[in-house]
Amino acid sequence: MSPLSYRIFGRALLTAALLASVSAGAAMAQSYDKDASIRIGSLYEPQNLDNTAGAGQGINEAFNGNVYEALFQLTDAGAVEPVLSADYSVSDDGLTYTFTLRDGVTFHSGDPLTAADVKYSIERVTADDSKSSRKKSLSTITNIEAPADKTVVITLSSRSISLPYNLSYVWIVNDAATDITATEDGTGPYKLEEWRRGSALALARFDGYWGDAPTNGDVLYQYFTDATALNNALLTNAVDVITSVQSPDSLAQFTDNPAFTVTAGNSTTKELLAYNDRVAPFDNVKVRKALARGVDKAKLLNSIWGDYGTLIGSFVPPTDPWYEDLTGVDAYDVEGAKALLAEAGYPDGFEFTLDTPDYDPHPIVSQFLQGEYAKIGVKMNINIITANEWYTKIYQSHDFQATLQEHVNHRDIVFYGNPDFYWGYNNPEVVKLIADSEAADSTDAQTDLLRKANEIIAEDAASNWLYLYPQIVVSASNVSGYPINGLNSQFFAYDIEKAQ
Amino acid sequence: MTHVPWCCKSEQRQIGGWPILAYTVRRLIILALSLLIAAMALFVLLRLLPGDPANALLGVGATDAQIAAARAQLGSDQPLATQFVQYLGNIARFDLGTSFVSRASVIGEIGNRMAVTVPLTLLGFLLALVIAIPLGIIAAVRAHTWYGWLISVVSQLGIAIPVFWLGILLVTAFSINLRWLPSGGFPLRGWQNLGEAATGMVLPVLTVALVMAASLLRYVRAATLDVLGSDFLRTARALGSGFAEALLRHGLRNGAVPVISILGIELASTFLGAVVVERVFSLPGLGSMLLLAIQQRDYPNLQGVLIVSTLLVLLIGFFADLLQRLIDPRLRDRARGAA
Numbered sequence: 001m002s003p004l005s006y007r008i009f010g011r012a013l014l015t016a017a018l019l020a021s022v023s024a025g026a027a028m029a030q031s032y033d034k035d036a037s038i039r040i041g042s043l044y045e046p047q048n049l050d051n052t053a054g055a056g057q058g059i060n061e062a063f064n065g066n067v068y069e070a071l072f073q074l075t076d077a078g079a080v081e082p083v084l085s086a087d088y089s090v091s092d093d094g095l096t097y098t099f100t101l102r103d104g105v106t107f108h109s110g111d112p113l114t115a116a117d118v119k120y121s122i123e124r125v126t127a128d129d130s131k132s133s134r135k136k137s138l139s140t141i142t143n144i145e146a147p148a149d150k151t152v153v154i155t156l157s158s159r160s161i162s163l164p165y166n167l168s169y170v171w172i173v174n175d176a177a178t179d180i181t182a183t184e185d186g187t188g189p190y191k192l193e194e195w196r197r198g199s200a201l202a203l204a205r206f207d208g209y210w211g212d213a214p215t216n217g218d219v220l221y222q223y224f225t226d227a228t229a230l231n232n233a234l235l236t237n238a239v240d241v242i243t244s245v246q247s248p249d250s251l252a253q254f255t256d257n258p259a260f261t262v263t264a265g266n267s268t269t270k271e272l273l274a275y276n277d278r279v280a281p282f283d284n285v286k287v288r289k290a291l292a293r294g295v296d297k298a299k300l301l302n303s304i305w306g307d308y309g310t311l312i313g314s315f316v317p318p319t320d321p322w323y324e325d326l327t328g329v330d331a332y333d334v335e336g337a338k339a340l341l342a343e344a345g346y347p348d349g350f351e352f353t354l355d356t357p358d359y360d361p362h363p364i365v366s367q368f369l370q371g372e373y374a375k376i377g378v379k380m381n382i383n384i385i386t387a388n389e390w391y392t393k394i395y396q397s398h399d400f401q402a403t404l405q406e407h408v409n410h411r412d413i414v415f416y417g418n419p420d421f422y423w424g425y426n427n428p429e430v431v432k433l434i435a436d437s438e439a440a441d442s443t444d445a446q447t448d449l450l451r452k453a454n455e456i457i458a459e460d461a462a463s464n465w466l467y468l469y470p471q472i473v474v475s476a477s478n479v480s481g482y483p484i485n486g487l488n489s490q491f492f493a494y495d496i497e498k499a500q
Numbered sequence: 501m502t503h504v505p506w507c508c509k510s511e512q513r514q515i516g517g518w519p520i521l522a523y524t525v526r527r528l529i530i531l532a533l534s535l536l537i538a539a540m541a542l543f544v545l546l547r548l549l550p551g552d553p554a555n556a557l558l559g560v561g562a563t564d565a566q567i568a569a570a571r572a573q574l575g576s577d578q579p580l581a582t583q584f585v586q587y588l589g590n591i592a593r594f595d596l597g598t599s600f601v602s603r604a605s606v607i608g609e610i611g612n613r614m615a616v617t618v619p620l621t622l623l624g625f626l627l628a629l630v631i632a633i634p635l636g637i638i639a640a641v642r643a644h645t646w647y648g649w650l651i652s653v654v655s656q657l658g659i660a661i662p663v664f665w666l667g668i669l670l671v672t673a674f675s676i677n678l679r680w681l682p683s684g685g686f687p688l689r690g691w692q693n694l695g696e697a698a699t700g701m702v703l704p705v706l707t708v709a710l711v712m713a714a715s716l717l718r719y720v721r722a723a724t725l726d727v728l729g730s731d732f733l734r735t736a737r738a739l740g741s742g743f744a745e746a747l748l749r750h751g752l753r754n755g756a757v758p759v760i761s762i763l764g765i766e767l768a769s770t771f772l773g774a775v776v777v778e779r780v781f782s783l784p785g786l787g788s789m790l791l792l793a794i795q796q797r798d799y800p801n802l803q804g805v806l807i808v809s810t811l812l813v814l815l816i817g818f819f820a821d822l823l824q825r826l827i828d829p830r831l832r833d834r835a836r837g838a839a
Contacts, residue, residue: 198789223685238682238683385793
């Protein structure tokens with residue numbers, strides 16, 4: 001398949017998926033305004049414009065795939081597809097990757113894409129002062145070379161089947177652009193028009209784009225600090241689409257109104273009660289399983305999200321290739337929970353403290369858990385802490401019994417393979433499976449190994465996975481073609497169509 | 501034919517004289533001292549916050565060596581006394597550093613944000629005055645009529661309403677139902693896009709003004725009632741002034757003195773109220789910058805916003821005191837006696 005048709009095929013798939021997900025045909029009008037301005041309302045303003053400088057999730061939302069492209073792209077459906085990489089080969093030992101870059105690609109400044117730019121861009125992410133959350137996953141890279149204008153050779157210290165996936169997080173930036181905290185030079189279908197901190201960011205169609213032109217003329221990300229103000233902006237037609245709805249309470253005004261379309265996709269955000277598995281009684285698997293069975297998660301999810309959201313029974317969301325429904329492993333069972341506690345040597349229960357971050361939804365969740373655990377004889381004390389304290393007390397010092405946290409990343413089951421992680425889960429079999437999965441010689445083998453690891457952590461009740469957040473996008477009904485899952489917080493704008 | 505009461509002749513002689521200058525200098529010294537004390541308090545409070553700023557700068561997963569390097573770069577490894585001297589020096593040079601998070605200059609960012617907060621505060625305050633002064637006077641002069649009574653009751657209600665709730669009510673009425681005005685946000689090009697920026701400011705200004713007017717009105721009404729029972733007003737009437745003229749020439753002037761000292765405090769609280777209003781309307785002002793800086797442990801931004809807003813509040817108090825002396829010769833005489 002030629003590179004160009006590849007991209008078209010990818011988009012066709014996405015469009016088909018959207019067609020299936022959007023209920024009414026009315027939204028998919030045949031004619032759209034190819035110069036339309038798409039106004040996107042969001043709560044996630046980037047703090048700066050550099051994804052290696054602590055810009056936050058907002059920069060992925062605005063820039064991934066829109067302004068910057070990578071060698072590969074994580075699509076909205078969860079697949080990894082080539083973008084700026086036209087072709088690549090892997091040596092037999094799996095340690096040398098040779099990439100051939102796509103022809104005819106230019107940066108917004110007019111410079112052509114070269115192998116030197118790719119080398120520069122990867123080294124930007126792995127640099128000492130980089131704050132990229134993906135830095136560690138690229139740590140197996142020992143050498144990057146650019147032997148020819150369009151050829152990049154990456155050498156690894158150990159096999160890394162996830163390299164293409166990890167490279168989807170690496171923006172390809174012009175090597176002439178040294179500071180991109182307030183400006184950009186990418187290859188994407190849009191270029192940055194203007195950014196006003198605290199209010200809005202404007203992107204305009206890049207006429208020199210190598211691929212298909214976007215189905216709209218320009219994009220405005222309008223930022224809000226308050227969810228109600230964001231919803232009001234959509235209600236009053238000040239924006240066309242809002243990237244994520246934070247509370248189900250506000251949905252009624254859109255679901256009952258034909259002027260709006262509500263789509264519920266799969267997020268990767270997991271709400272979990274993480275025990276400190278190093279300390280008693282949480283070092284006892286029976287105690288952990290009892291605490292998992294003692295919570296009516298369906299009721300919890302319903303009381304927070306109404307009919308939205310999903311129970312997954314483990315840490316892996318449906319958009320990860322190794323997903324499996326494990327809700328049956330420790331299903332809700334009060335009597336079973338009490339029996340397990342007795343077997344573990346706690347027939348009269350015990351007392352523990354849950355460090356609860358002070359922002360939604362954690363305080364509500366903790367109160368629900370307190371009530372549930374009282375029913376199995378466990379007394380849970382709630383200690384409210386700030387995000388800052390969470391970071392120093394729990395993440396850094398591991399000084400806690402149990403805590404609540406939402407984990408947002410895609411493919412983050414690998415955390416259970418790190419015994420030094422804050423929750424201290426240490427099962428040598430899982431550590432080995434996760435290490436082996438990275439060294440696998442095919443994605444199928446990787447998927448099998450990670451599925452097995454996920455089954456084991458579920459069986460071990462390593463943490464108490466409460467629910468998976470829904471990903472809800474609401475738009476005016478004359479707008480379609482936007483991503484519905486928002487994986488890695490991405491919000492590709494180039495397929496958005498506005499009916500004429 | 502009216503007579504000029506003694507108080508005003510005395511004032512004409514002394515305006516621009518030395519006593520007011522001496523007072524200004526003394527008041528300036530107090531201003532500088534207050535600022536120093538406030539700066540010290542901020543310094544101590546920010547260092548009492550849990551966690552090292554270096555952690556905030558580096559984020560998750562930093563190595564010990566990186567943290568040590570960041571501490572050296574930030575100066576947080578220096579003794580507190582050294583840090584304090586450096587900090588005062590930086591403030592004196594208006595060097596507020598660069599944000600940990602955005603990497604942008606703090607003072608530049610504050611300048612951009614003031615373009616929203618200052619107009620919001622001042623316009624809201626002016627509108628509040630325009631509403632409160634006439635209504636407050638009417639409520640006092642016509643205290644025993646049904647509308648005088650109504651004004652009092654409504655203003656009492658206004659005081660009881662939280663700012664954010666009024667904002668939400670106005671949005672519901674004028675944005676969502678009537679579709680007359682935007683519900684929030686600020687245009688990409690700010691005031692260059694004058695029409696959009698101005699319409700975007702209408703509801704926030706109205707929110708600030710209504711809440712402020714309600715409490716100002718109470719003060720204006722009380723001051724007017726005081727004046728109505730005063731000897732000088734009776735004297736002016738006895739000397740032949742009509743009621744309205746006596747009230748405007750002598751009553752307003754005397755009534756203004758207590759109101760101005762309140763105005764200083766109220767203007768400062770309008771400024772603080774704007775923080776809440778900015779959040780309700782998603783306006784990129786100092787308030788949203790402050791809240792974000794707290795959330796993100798962005799110490800330079802946090803410190804910068806707090807210092808600048810402290811300075812503004814102190815300046816407002818300074819000008820209110822000065823204005824009071826200019827209007828009221830009795831306070832000036834006291835100032836001269838003390839000098």
